[in-house]
Amino acid sequence: MHMQFKYCPKCKSDMAGTVIENEPRHACTNDTCDFVQYENPTPVVAAIVEHEGDIILAHNKMWTQKFFGVITGFLEKHEVPEPAMIREVKEELGLDAHSPTLIGHYQFEPMNQIIIAYHVYAEGEIVLGDELDEYKRIPPDKLKGWPMGAGKAVTDWVNQRNAEKAATE
Numbered sequence: 001m002h003m004q005f006k007y008c009p010k011c012k013s014d015m016a017g018t019v020i021e022n023e024p025r026h027a028c029t030n031d032t033c034d035f036v037q038y039e040n041p042t043p044v045v046a047a048i049v050e051h052e053g054d055i056i057l058a059h060n061k062m063w064t065q066k067f068f069g070v071i072t073g074f075l076e077k078h079e080v081p082e083p084a085m086i087r088e089v090k091e092e093l094g095l096d097a098h099s100p101t102l103i104g105h106y107q108f109e110p111m112n113q114i115i116i117a118y119h120v121y122a123e124g125e126i127v128l129g130d131e132l133d134e135y136k137r138i139p140p141d142k143l144k145g146w147p148m149g150a151g152k153a154v155t156d157w158v159n160q161r162n163a164e165k166a167a168t169e
């Protein structure tokens with residue numbers, strides 16, 4: 001969810017204007033100012049972390065529901081996705097991630113995000129970071145995705161894994 005500017009960050013005029021460039025966009029009402037709010041999606045990295053044969057799902061302190069998800073995070077300024085994902089795994093689980101595989105990118109419309117999802121192996125002892133309060137281990141054979149955001153990456157990863165297993169059996 002992107003905040004819509006009420007006042008122009010350039011000239012402080014009312015942002016009630018609209019310009020059409022492909023689609024309607026929020027714009028400054030001051031004729032001498034050209035500020036337009038583009039609301040581009042925010043990239044987010046996600047990691048399906050495999051640790052000692054299990055997938056680690058975690059619960060964020062901010063979540064009110066009893067929901068366990070994959071590790072996600074924002075990129076720092078000038079950071080690219082893969083090192084950002086490895087950094088997030090270290091910060092949130094205390095694990096050293098290696099051998100990442102890109103699963104794909106997924107839209108998370110409610111938050112206007114594009115989730116770039118990886119599977120990654122990780123070593124070490126789990127120590128939860130500040131954002132998490134609980135985790136659980138799921139054997140890959142029991143893992144199921146969910147129909148939103150990074151959950152779609154989990155579904156794709158599970159399906160791909162099953163297809164590979166079927167091909168070698």
Ligand SMILES: [Zn+2]
Binds near residue numbers: 009013035
């Ligand atoms: Zn303005």
